[in-house]
Amino acid sequence: MPNSFFGLNIGKTGLIAASVALNTTSHNASNANTDGYSRQVITQTAQTPISMNMSYGMVGTGTVVTEITQVRSEYYDNKYWDNSCKVGYYETINYEMLKIEDYFNEMDSEGFTTEFNNFFKALSSLNDNVTGTAERSNMIGYATNLIEYFETIKSELLDQQEDINAEVSDTVDKINTLAADIAALNQQINTVELTGESANDLRDKRALLIDELSSIVDISVSEQTYENSKTSFRVYIGTDVLVDDYTTYELQLTSRTDKTNDTDATGLYDITWSYGDAFDPVGDNINGSLKALLEVRDGNNQSGSDNTNYKGIPYYIEQINEFLETFTTEFNSLLDQGYNLNNETTADMAATYGETDFFLVDSNGSYYVNEIYTNDPDLLCLSDSEIQDGVENAGIVQKLIDLKDAKMFDSGTPQDKVSKIIVEIAIDTARSTTMSAHYTNLEKTITNNRLSVMGVDSDEEAMNLVKYQEAYDLAAKVIQVMSEIYDTLINGLGV
Amino acid sequence: MRITNGIMINNSLSNINKNKETVDKLNTQITSEKQIQRASEDPILAVRSLRLRSTLAEINQYLDANIPDARQWLDTTETALSTTADLLENFIYYCNQGVNDYNTVSERNTLITQLKQYQQEMYSTANADYAGRTVFTGYKTDRGLTFTDADNPSDLSYTISETFDFNSIDVVNKIIGAVDSSTVAETTEYDVKNKQVYRALLAYDDIDLSSLSTDNLPSGISFTEISLDAYGDAAYNVGTNEIRVIPETGEVLIGSGAYETLKNSSDSGFTISYSKTGFETGDLRPEHYFDCVDTTDADNPVTYTFSEQSIEYEINFSTSMSINTLGCNTFDTGMVRYIDDLIESVGVAINAQNTISDIEKQMAATDDEDTIATLQTMLDAANIELAYAEENMSDLFAAAITHFQEYSDKIDLAIADVGTKGTRLDLNEDRLKSQKLSVTSLKSQNEDINVTEVAVLYSQAQDVYDASLTTASQIVQKSLLDFL
Numbered sequence: 001m002p003n004s005f006f007g008l009n010i011g012k013t014g015l016i017a018a019s020v021a022l023n024t025t026s027h028n029a030s031n032a033n034t035d036g037y038s039r040q041v042i043t044q045t046a047q048t049p050i051s052m053n054m055s056y057g058m059v060g061t062g063t064v065v066t067e068i069t070q071v072r073s074e075y076y077d078n079k080y081w082d083n084s085c086k087v088g089y090y091e092t093i094n095y096e097m098l099k100i101e102d103y104f105n106e107m108d109s110e111g112f113t114t115e116f117n118n119f120f121k122a123l124s125s126l127n128d129n130v131t132g133t134a135e136r137s138n139m140i141g142y143a144t145n146l147i148e149y150f151e152t153i154k155s156e157l158l159d160q161q162e163d164i165n166a167e168v169s170d171t172v173d174k175i176n177t178l179a180a181d182i183a184a185l186n187q188q189i190n191t192v193e194l195t196g197e198s199a200n201d202l203r204d205k206r207a208l209l210i211d212e213l214s215s216i217v218d219i220s221v222s223e224q225t226y227e228n229s230k231t232s233f234r235v236y237i238g239t240d241v242l243v244d245d246y247t248t249y250e251l252q253l254t255s256r257t258d259k260t261n262d263t264d265a266t267g268l269y270d271i272t273w274s275y276g277d278a279f280d281p282v283g284d285n286i287n288g289s290l291k292a293l294l295e296v297r298d299g300n301n302q303s304g305s306d307n308t309n310y311k312g313i314p315y316y317i318e319q320i321n322e323f324l325e326t327f328t329t330e331f332n333s334l335l336d337q338g339y340n341l342n343n344e345t346t347a348d349m350a351a352t353y354g355e356t357d358f359f360l361v362d363s364n365g366s367y368y369v370n371e372i373y374t375n376d377p378d379l380l381c382l383s384d385s386e387i388q389d390g391v392e393n394a395g396i397v398q399k400l401i402d403l404k405d406a407k408m409f410d411s412g413t414p415q416d417k418v419s420k421i422i423v424e425i426a427i428d429t430a431r432s433t434t435m436s437a438h439y440t441n442l443e444k445t446i447t448n449n450r451l452s453v454m455g456v457d458s459d460e461e462a463m464n465l466v467k468y469q470e471a472y473d474l475a476a477k478v479i480q481v482m483s484e485i486y487d488t489l490i491n492g493l494g495v
Numbered sequence: 496m497r498i499t500n501g502i503m504i505n506n507s508l509s510n511i512n513k514n515k516e517t518v519d520k521l522n523t524q525i526t527s528e529k530q531i532q533r534a535s536e537d538p539i540l541a542v543r544s545l546r547l548r549s550t551l552a553e554i555n556q557y558l559d560a561n562i563p564d565a566r567q568w569l570d571t572t573e574t575a576l577s578t579t580a581d582l583l584e585n586f587i588y589y590c591n592q593g594v595n596d597y598n599t600v601s602e603r604n605t606l607i608t609q610l611k612q613y614q615q616e617m618y619s620t621a622n623a624d625y626a627g628r629t630v631f632t633g634y635k636t637d638r639g640l641t642f643t644d645a646d647n648p649s650d651l652s653y654t655i656s657e658t659f660d661f662n663s664i665d666v667v668n669k670i671i672g673a674v675d676s677s678t679v680a681e682t683t684e685y686d687v688k689n690k691q692v693y694r695a696l697l698a699y700d701d702i703d704l705s706s707l708s709t710d711n712l713p714s715g716i717s718f719t720e721i722s723l724d725a726y727g728d729a730a731y732n733v734g735t736n737e738i739r740v741i742p743e744t745g746e747v748l749i750g751s752g753a754y755e756t757l758k759n760s761s762d763s764g765f766t767i768s769y770s771k772t773g774f775e776t777g778d779l780r781p782e783h784y785f786d787c788v789d790t791t792d793a794d795n796p797v798t799y800t801f802s803e804q805s806i807e808y809e810i811n812f813s814t815s816m817s818i819n820t821l822g823c824n825t826f827d828t829g830m831v832r833y834i835d836d837l838i839e840s841v842g843v844a845i846n847a848q849n850t851i852s853d854i855e856k857q858m859a860a861t862d863d864e865d866t867i868a869t870l871q872t873m874l875d876a877a878n879i880e881l882a883y884a885e886e887n888m889s890d891l892f893a894a895a896i897t898h899f900q901e902y903s904d905k906i907d908l909a910i911a912d913v914g915t916k917g918t919r920l921d922l923n924e925d926r927l928k929s930q931k932l933s934v935t936s937l938k939s940q941n942e943d944i945n946v947t948e949v950a951v952l953y954s955q956a957q958d959v960y961d962a963s964l965t966t967a968s969q970i971v972q973k974s975l976l977d978f979l
Binding site: 429 | 496497498499500501502505506509529531532533534535536537538541542544545546548549552553555556560561564565626628632633634635636637782797798799800802804806807808809815974975976979
């Protein structure tokens with residue numbers, strides 16, 4: 001004969017199960033808007049039936065909640081992390097390239113084309129009246145504007161390079177911090193799960209940290225479960241290990257003493273692992289915002305060690321310098337062939353004035369217009385024969401005007417060269433805008449898919465509340481009925 | 496697929512954001528009236544736009560600065576040249592009628608005065624300038640074509656090299672053995688001769704003595720300097736194979752044999768170098784015409800090499816035009832020198848007349864038969880001299896008319912040339928104006944928006960945005976709990 005309180009027990013299991021379910025549902029409902037929360041479901045099974053040796057065979061013994069698990073799709077998680085580093089990469093590149101494009105300011109009124117055109121207009125007016133002091137001063141003024149335009153861009157690019165450098169430092173700190181947190185969580189999860197429980201919320205926390213890390217560097221995650229339900233969790237950056245269970249490997253920054261490119265800012269950081277190996281975040285298949293920062297900071301469009309094969313800030317600074325060097329050399333050498341209003345050539349003036357080139361470079365690589373001409377425009381050597389043959393001789397000015405269409409660069413005329421620079425920036429920026437939008441769209445879809453699996457739906461939870469409340473009410477009713485039965489049995493029959 | 500509230504909210508938000516992007520983009524387009532704000536939005540359009548801007552800037556430079564400047568320069572030139580052309584026409588007319596009407600000494604003196612006036616007027620517009628730069632002097636725009644008072648020409652000295660060729664030689668008659676009324680001597684009519692010589696004129700008279708040299712003279716011809724002060728009339732007795740230069744008058748006399756040699760010679764011509772110290776205001780500056788050296792400051796001589804200097808203005812793409820007219824091609828040295836010749840010939844006639852009246856006075860004053868007879872021979876010779884002088888005068892004036900007609904033609908040619916240049920400017924200006932129109936419209940087509948089209952799109956985009964906001968608000972508010 002079964003235990004008299006058998007039925008009561010069954011009711012009790014139902015009550016407990018329903019209350020656990022209600023608790024889980026209320027946990028889900030409260031965390032409906034928590035970032036990275038994956039909904040938890042209960043696994044409810046019927047308890048082992050017992051044999052009664054009666055005509056009706058096995059008898060059910062009620063229900064038990066065996067575990068509360070989180071519903072999460074590892075597949076979508078991995079997809080999200082793969083995509084996230086590309087999103088991080090393209091967003092960062094887009095931001096930096098837009099800044100670079102703004103420095104050139106080409107579509108607004110004060111870009112290169114305007115300065116260049118103004119300069120050659122001044123030269124053309126100078127050709128019409130080569131002895132006029134006003135025309136000479138005008139030309140010198142516009143030449144100064146042109147040079148200052150480029151020098152301003154160069155200094156802004158250098159500032160940006162330094163800003164990016166600081167950001168690299170911050171990013172590496174973040175990586176190290178996140179890695180440390182992940183390792184700490186690994187320990188906590190293992191401690192909890194050794195007892196057989198599932199550390200749902202801790203895993204959510206860890207996954208959230210990995211979400212953040214994945215947009216910075218290209219990571220891959222591997223988790224292995226062992227027989228004693230210990231798990232081993234590793235995070236890799238490429239092929240290097242960042243977190244190995246409880247140990248983290250830190251990244252270090254060292255300031256460069258030698259500049260990779262002559263025009264670089266001082267003290268740019270190199271990243272290495274603390275155990276000495278080099279850290280190469282800019283390999284072909286690696287993405288992430290750290291790679292974007294390093295590419296823009298170091299990109300000089302050359303391959304080989306120490307070089308970064310991307311058109312970044314060093315590349316553009318070098319292109320500008322190339323333009324300035326060739327253009328100013330051509331300009332200066334034409335002036336060397338001329339005579340000024342005092343019948344001197346630049347060679348004659350060297351004794352009195354020292355440097356007689358029109359465009360000069362200082363020790364930092366900045367170009368500027370020689371002061372002697374600003375102070376005395378008559379010193380400009382614009383006649384191509386001695387001054388007694390006539391002051392109106394503007395032979396050198398005509399040659400200077402021809403510089404506008406001279407094919408002094410590989411890419412053609414000066415205008416072509418700068419157009420090429422601007423188009424390169426424009427194309428890279430346009431590409432990064434498109435790719436950023438593309439991967440962001442992808443991220444949205446993947447997020448939706450993730451949410452579809454692990455997100456909390458308030459309608460579902462509302463329904464669950466009703467369902468489990470009914471179950472609870474029913475179980476309570478069962479207990480009430482059983483209690484009345486026992487009352488009848490014990491008190492009524494006196495057994 | 497299982498849809499959660501989170502998914503619906505995410506989708507709503509991202510769609511609202513997309514609509515906002517469209518609204519923002521159209522709004523920026525309308526307020527800036529440009530299709531793109533940065534080159535990355537459309538790189539090809541950006542580069543095309545920059546090229547068009549560049550072209551437009553160059554067109555504006557030609558239209559607004561270079562062409563008007565050139566036109567002003569040409570106007571100045573034309574005014575100066577027309578004045579001179581009128582003057583030459585006037586002078587030719589005067590030469591035509593003047594020579595026959597002036598017979599008495601006083602009338603002939605008046606003739607000389609009037610000739611001198613014309614001489615001074617010849618180069619009056621030669622120093623015309625445009626904004627302080629003289630127009631006829633090639634690159635040497637800081638000085639006039641002639642000396643001005645400010646140059647202190649009497650202190651200046653130059654060494655000049657002139658080139659002569661066969662075509663610059665003409666035939667003149669010189670009276671040799673003019674009667675001297677102060678000496679009573681028996682003269683025959685054969686003592687007064689009217690010698691025909693071949694002669695060319697140097698650009699200047701009053702040349703420094705003993706400063707002459709020559710170069711590239713065909714062989715067999717000798718070269719000498721004969722001073723008029725030293726030799727008098729006999730200076731004009733040039734030998735057959737001889738070339739003589741008279742420094743006081745700047746005349747180059749060529750013997751008949753030398754003339755034949757030069758005629759048959761295929762050389763480009765021989766040069767004569769000389770120096771002259773002390774110029775006058777109104778004299779042509781040598782550096783605009785000849786290779787010369789300014790030796791005023793003996794320690795720092797300035798060497799000038801003559802070349803035809805052309806001031807080029809850029810009036811169109813890859814098109815430049817020479818805007819200046821050279822004084823050496825329009826204001827010839829002969830314009831003043833031939834008048835010197837005319838003045839001299841009138842002077843010779845006046846001398847002859849004075850000699851005659853002087854002899855007549857002497858004849859009336861004496862009773863001595865022999866003296867009277869001697870004076871009579873002198874009188875006869877003097878009359879022949881006068882006849883020769885008047886004949887020479889007549890010939891010279893006729894020759895002058897030919898020369899000045901040539902000069903007038905040259906100036907007319909120069910005026911026509913200036914006119915042609917003006918026409919060329921006009922043509923280029925028209926072409927540039929229509930090019931500017933088409934480039935501006937291309938640029939606008941390229942960069943600017945069609946305001947009506949964008950305004951319609953914008954209002955459409957706003958509607959879509961409003962609709963998305965409305966529906967989003969409705970989704971997020973409801974859930975199952977409202978109905979339980």
